[in-house]
Amino acid sequence: MTAASALDKLPAARRANLLRRYAVKWGFSPDQVEQVVQASGDQPCPLDDRALPDVSAILADDGRYHLATNGKPACAGTKVRRSQRSYRHTMTCHWWLQDGVRRFGNSMPMDAERFEIHTAWVVELGTERIPAGSVAPHLRCPLPVSLMWPRYLGGDTPISRIRGQLIAVFGEACAICGRAAQYVDHDHDSGLVRGMLCEYCNVSVEWCPHLTGCAFGDYLASPPAHSLAIRYPNRGRRRLAPLPSPAQRMARRAEIEEAAKRARQPL
Ligand SMILES: [Zn+2]
Ligand SMILES: [Zn+2]
Ligand SMILES: [Zn+2]
Structure with a gap:
């Protein structure tokens, strides 16, 4: 890397963060990250045109909230069109016997006899969509x-109190994109709260290669909540792990794929 590199223009903490992220996720060398940052120069932010599906929750007449992506209940399968308010909800419970005791879960031994029960009921959805968290x-x-539900954001917790403080000052919109915001974002180096973000911006903001001129870069350069000087409560628990070796990364990726495969298997 030369002294006039594009990476060098970023503040030290952001530079270290980008190097680390690209190394851990894609195995990039510092020179490759330099190329990414250089190439992104005057280009629009690569984060801009991507979005997570709009995830919400809908209360139905069975007393449960059902997870919906882009307005369509995720547990309805392909059987229901978005305009329909009711659908047949099915569930399968399975168990096995171990020493005469019923066991549930995903750790059934290969030789155990599987018992299952199917239930089905008709669900009539309400019209109101609320944040799933x-x-x-x-x-x-x-x-x-x-499809995982997002982390529960309610209750009286240190984070929920900070969320309340931020909403009182900045409103409920994501500080970057303006969509509904639920996440208290903080700087992992300083431990200071930066602002309220939506899920997408919260997971992607630190991938932004820009110093300024894009909503993500501008947010990082001057986080709106810095004026409030709120310390994120988990500060101090996190320790920086050393970079994993390529072999460790491959093993970890295989582990994740295996877990994802298991999660996709029917109940
Ligand atoms: Zn950017
Ligand atoms: Zn459901
Ligand atoms: Zn956002």
Whole structure:
């Protein structure tokens, strides 16, 4: 890397963060990251045109909240069109016997006899969609297992109090894109809260290669909540792990793929 490199223009913490992210996720060398940052120069932010599906929760007449992507209940499968308000909800419970005791879960021994029961009921959806993170775990429909509910954001916790503080000052819009925001974003180096972000911006903001001139870069350059000087409560728990070797990365990726495969298997 030369002294006039594009990476060198970024503040030291952002530079270290980008190098680390690209190395861990893609195995990039510092020179390759330099090329990414250089090539992105005057280009629009690569993060701009991507978005996570719009995930919400809908209360139905069975007393549960069902997870919906882009307005369509995820547990309805392909059987239901978006305009329909009711559908047949199915669930399968399975168990096996171990020493005469019923066992549930995914660790059934190969030689055990599997028992299962199918249930089905008709679900009539309400019309109101609410943020999925605000639904308490005991009110959530557990299906489908392949689509995870977001972390529960309600309750009285240190984070929820900070969220309340931020909403009172900045409103409920994501500080970067303006969509509904739920996540308290903080700088892992300083431990300071930066602002409220939507899920997409929260997971992607630190991949932005720009110093300024894009909404992500501008947010990082002057985080709106810095004026409030709020310290993120988990500060101090996190330790920087050394970079994994390529072999460790491959092993970790195989592990994740294996876990994803298991999660996709039917109940
Ligand atoms: Zn950017
Ligand atoms: Zn459901
Ligand atoms: Zn956003």
